[in-house]
Amino acid sequence: YLLDSYDQLDGLMETELYKEWVDDLRAQGIVLLTANGLTGWRNWVTNKPIEKPEDLNGLKIRTMGNAIAINSVNAMGAIATPMNQSECYNAIQTKVIDGGEWQLPTIYSAKFYEVCSDISLSQHFLLTCDMVCGAAWFDTLSAEQQEQLITSCVQNYKDNQAIVIEYEEKYLEEMKAAGVTVTVPDREAFRAATEHLYADPATTGGADYEALRTELYEQLGINK
Template identity: 25%
Template sequence: MQSIRRLLSAGILLALFGAAQAQDVKPRTFTFGYGLNEQSNQGRAAKVFADKVEADSKGRLKVRLAGAAALGSDVQMQQALVAGSQEMMVGSTATLVGVAKEMALWDTPFLFSNTREADTLLDGPIGDRIRNKLKDKGLVGIVYWENGFRNLTNSKRPITKMEDLDGVKLRVMQNAVFLDSFRTLGANAVPMAFSDLFGALQASTVDGQENPYNTILSSRFYEVQKYLTVTNHVYSPWIMLASAKWWDKLTPDEQKVIVDAARASRDYERKDTREEAARAMADLKAKGMQVNELSFGEAARMRNRLTHVYAKIGMDVGMDLWIETQNELMNVRTSHHATEAKRPAPVEANHPVPAEVKRPVRKPSST
């Protein structure tokens, strides 16, 4: 009887000790950096991510959000991730081209006609393959978010034709494809971190910039930019990244919590971004911006001028990847057109389909 009592007492003590230990376990807090402000589409989606991580981990993981470029530019945060001094971030794919050359595929001017095509490629095997190229470089690519179709703003004049870009000092991302593209189109392209952009526009260090409507609005560029030209010249993705040094120390369960939360934030962010973009144009007009739309003919002239850029992208990312991408885009368009043919009326107005992806797939030098 005494031995039974001793066993019961020992069991109770062990249970109490285990409960005390569980209470003493502190949540693991990690930092998630982003460039835009808290009220932006990026900031709202970051909050969705942080809340879901904490809920799904039952408080064992917590996210410390750091927006408004508080931790530096995208490039600086990427370097911090590689070093292991920062855990996570979301930022542009364009600044990763120097890390993984395949990322340059997403910078191709007029690559996508609409968001449906972008989602299909980014979330499919092509997007996964490019994202996975980062692991050997000290980064873990988790999901792609949407920045959106990029459009031009400037303080000098409306851009109605390609020649209007001549002499315009245009800030572009620190990315060779963007620099080459806009210099080819006649602009004086200047590479600059996003965190420095508003001040440069305010001081007239640069005349203009190019970004999606949402970013133009949330960053208050309308205060220092008079003209907005709807060009939809590049679909711009963001990518959620983790430090490989930190990621490899997480348990499989912890990694799953983060991946699930990342996917939920991606779905939220894309929906939010697209709804906001539809409202942003009206807001920008109301705030005094003069808006014009680049004609189809002028967009075609720009595409034709960029032939050597397409050739270089194909060579840089690899011809197999380039051709696979063009074939996948044709499959998406063919499938969509077949579906639409069964409908009584069109349901969506697409962006103009670039000439180089309408034709049969060839090497970029022939586009």
């Protein structure tokens, strides 16, 4: 729940913080070409309606195997269960797990809607991706070539954003037509349930995420 819209992702690259990240990576021999790649919002996929954190109580929910994902899913009421995605269809079918959290294109392509009756549009994680290259190679390019490369990468991901948004809408309608129930939960309740994690060392690895978020919101003009 750090960002609320896809537009904010584009704004992120105009901030001073982003420029600092570019410089930090450059010092490690990595050139950050763009960070506006988008794979979409992650949502709950289960066999019961999920409208508030309490609805997840006792449910084993597949998530990604990192501290932020695991601790966030636990904080929102579920029992976080990391698992290879290829195993999840059968695991849901045999009730080893009670569901998962994925982007809409993934739910559709992996056919999780065949073994889950409900999708809750919680939008709790926004999955993004970056494009990078080695600084040693980048420095062999002329200044004009470097600029063209960065511009092309930014535009490529911007074009891809539109495709992701289009297919999110398309796949959601197709899954509704297949009989899936779609709900929009109380997102503020889920956001509140995870608020403490910004100051949780087990989640942040000791980094000051609260200060980082405050600085980012100031630079993006977000009032919270």
